[in-house]
Amino acid sequence: MNRKRQICSLIGFLLLVTFFLALNIGPVRISLLELSPTDKVILFNLRLPRILSAFFVGGGLALAGAIFQGLFRNPIADSYLLGVSSGASLGAAGAIVFRLASPMANFAAVSFFAFVGSLAALALVFYFGRLNGAFSIFRLLLAGLGVGLFLSSLVAILMLMAGEELKALIFFFLGGFSSSSWDTTWISLACIPAAVLAACYFAPELNVLLLGEETAESSGIRTGRIQLLFAVLAALLTSISVSVAGLIGFVGLIVPHIIRLIFGADHRTLFPLAFFAGGMFLVVCDAVARIIIAPAELPVGIVTSLVGVPIFLYLIRKESGDYGL
Amino acid sequence: MESPPAIETRKVSFGYENRVALTNIVFSARAGEFVALIGPNGSGKTTLLKVLLGLLQPSCGTILLFNEPLSSYAPKERAKTIAYVSQQPALSFPLTVSELVGLGRYPHSSRFRPTRDDRSVVEFALQQANAQHLAARSFTTLSGGEQQKVLIARALAQSARVLLLDEPTLHLDLYYQLQILAALKKLSIEKQITVITVLHDVNLISLFADKALLLSGGTVRAFGPVTEVINEANVRDLLKVDMTTIEDSKTGARCFVPRGPFSIWRNPK
Numbered sequence: 001m002n003r004k005r006q007i008c009s010l011i012g013f014l015l016l017v018t019f020f021l022a023l024n025i026g027p028v029r030i031s032l033l034e035l036s037p038t039d040k041v042i043l044f045n046l047r048l049p050r051i052l053s054a055f056f057v058g059g060g061l062a063l064a065g066a067i068f069q070g071l072f073r074n075p076i077a078d079s080y081l082l083g084v085s086s087g088a089s090l091g092a093a094g095a096i097v098f099r100l101a102s103p104m105a106n107f108a109a110v111s112f113f114a115f116v117g118s119l120a121a122l123a124l125v126f127y128f129g130r131l132n133g134a135f136s137i138f139r140l141l142l143a144g145l146g147v148g149l150f151l152s153s154l155v156a157i158l159m160l161m162a163g164e165e166l167k168a169l170i171f172f173f174l175g176g177f178s179s180s181s182w183d184t185t186w187i188s189l190a191c192i193p194a195a196v197l198a199a200c201y202f203a204p205e206l207n208v209l210l211l212g213e214e215t216a217e218s219s220g221i222r223t224g225r226i227q228l229l230f231a232v233l234a235a236l237l238t239s240i241s242v243s244v245a246g247l248i249g250f251v252g253l254i255v256p257h258i259i260r261l262i263f264g265a266d267h268r269t270l271f272p273l274a275f276f277a278g279g280m281f282l283v284v285c286d287a288v289a290r291i292i293i294a295p296a297e298l299p300v301g302i303v304t305s306l307v308g309v310p311i312f313l314y315l316i317r318k319e320s321g322d323y324g325l
Numbered sequence: 326m327e328s329p330p331a332i333e334t335r336k337v338s339f340g341y342e343n344r345v346a347l348t349n350i351v352f353s354a355r356a357g358e359f360v361a362l363i364g365p366n367g368s369g370k371t372t373l374l375k376v377l378l379g380l381l382q383p384s385c386g387t388i389l390l391f392n393e394p395l396s397s398y399a400p401k402e403r404a405k406t407i408a409y410v411s412q413q414p415a416l417s418f419p420l421t422v423s424e425l426v427g428l429g430r431y432p433h434s435s436r437f438r439p440t441r442d443d444r445s446v447v448e449f450a451l452q453q454a455n456a457q458h459l460a461a462r463s464f465t466t467l468s469g470g471e472q473q474k475v476l477i478a479r480a481l482a483q484s485a486r487v488l489l490l491d492e493p494t495l496h497l498d499l500y501y502q503l504q505i506l507a508a509l510k511k512l513s514i515e516k517q518i519t520v521i522t523v524l525h526d527v528n529l530i531s532l533f534a535d536k537a538l539l540l541s542g543g544t545v546r547a548f549g550p551v552t553e554v555i556n557e558a559n560v561r562d563l564l565k566v567d568m569t570t571i572e573d574s575k576t577g578a579r580c581f582v583p584r585g586p587f588s589i590w591r592n593p594k
Contacts, residue, residue: 069418070418073416073417073418074417075417075418201436204431204436205431207428208428208431210416210417210418210420210428211416211425211428211479212411214375214380214409214411215409215411217378217380217400218378218379218380218404218407218408218409218411219404219408219428219429219431219432219483220399220400220401220402220403220404220405220431220432221400221431222400260418260419264419264420264421264424265418265419265420265424266420266424
């Protein structure tokens with residue numbers, strides 16, 4: 001497969017360039033060739049974990065979006081629109097306010113509760129978005145919107161209830177990668193690659209599921225198990241992303257869409273490519289967020305929305321017909 | 326002289342949560358037979374197909390697929406034996422036709438790399454369904470008739486010996502209806518594939534099917550050779566339509582012309 005090799009080398013090259021540029025960008029000028037001891041600290045304890053976090057969160061969100069779109073056979077779905085991110089926020093906020101976990105002391109525990117919250121949100125969307133065994137685009141989006149708004153109001157109530165924990169909550173919900181450290185990075189380093197591998201391994205099953213559950217079942221797939229597996233994977237990716245970086249919209253919507261336009265809808269290629277492209281996209285967005293109003297920082301979610309919403313609206317207009325919108 | 330049945334039901338019943346959908350279904354189809362399922366809407370035709378596929382578990386009775394109980398097949402083994410073309414699924418992603426037909430190889434192929442064998446089966450399936458010229462097109466841009474041919478090609482790529490279809494001619498113009506049924510008929514004759522399909526048009530059934538199964542209210546009203554069970558009396562009972570049988574002067578084929586129950590016709594008399 002010559003084309004495959006070309007794409008792999010292109011990804012490798014782009015990765016190196018993005019990482020190199022992103023490592024260079026920041027309030028302190030660093031020459032990568034002559035590192036002073038302070039430069040080393042800045043580079044390895046501030047910038048590197050930040051870039052890695054951005055990469056894995058972006059890749060995770062893009063992959064979660066691609067999974068949701070395949071799972072619901074619906075091109076307009078991602079963690080954010082489906083309310084799953086709000087579920088993750090609620091889980092994390094609940095854990096912090098009720099002192100089950102603290103983002104400073106025990107980040108993994110916060111991520112775990114975010115995971116529980118996103119699973120619960122997904123279950124609600126599944127329940128309300130389904131009619132006669134199918135997910136209609138309108139029903140699904142409305143269910144996601146409703147669930148998302150409801151859970152966000154619960155998060156707001158939790159913030160009002162928070163006493164001493166308010167500081168921890170605010171720290172948590174500030175989002176972005178300005179507070180990234182190795183403490184918050186290791187969990188995405190551990191979980192996200194595993195989820196990517198699992199998604200790629202079961203991509204052929206999700207391909208057949210694009211034709212509908214009956215056809216998939218008659219092709220020898222145990223559809224219930226595969227759907228559950230992918231739902232859990234997407235919820236896991238979403239909750240880690242939310243607990244590392246807060247709510248970041250549109251990465252999961254746009255990246256898989258563009259990959260699909262260029263490389264086709266086969267999940268075996270879509271999943272790895274969406275992961276790498278989403279990762280690089282968020283590293284670049286984060287770099288932009290760091291420098292555009294320097295020395296202050298823009299929340300990275302604003303950058304992704306500014307880039308993402310116009311593309312999203314364009315796609316709604318443009319892609320009717322081909323995507324059954 | 327007769328071969329054993331490819332698929333056989335023994336007093337199969339099935340009920341959804343709050344209503345009975347099928348009662349004591351008994352029928353069988355041999356290798357190479359073309360069986361048409363006909364019945365009014367809601368008579369249980371699609372349910373029967375799903376039970377035959379193992380998508381729904383019968384509440385009692387057994388289904389034998391090549392003399393083995395259907396429930397004893399592992400999902401992939403079952404998929405290698407019996408394939409299904411459902412009523413058109415809404416595909417929202419632009420898979421190409423050859424990618425889509427390739428999905429039919431799922432029960433046969435290894436996880437990541439399609440083998441040369443897979444590719445030639447896909448090509449052959451497209452050819453059988455008269456769709457080889459569409460291979461590189463995006464499925465979502467095809468017309469209804471073209472899409473149906475591609476979906477049939479996908480089922481053929483499963484290399485199954487029994488093919489179940491749910492109204493494969495739905496929404497298609499007459500040319501496509503005939504082309505699709507002719508392709509299925511050819512498969513049943515040349516490849517000894519058992520074709521079981523839901524069809525509504527008694528004339529098309531008379532032209533293509535070997536046997537017909539008349540279904541009404543979840544029970545079999547008649548099952549047998551088309552020439553015996555598709556007649557004026559059965560059609561009146563089943564579909565509440567009065568027909569006149571005429572003979573095509575050129576081919577000798579039997580045709581049915583409706584004359585009732587509605588009496589407003591364009592021509593006088």
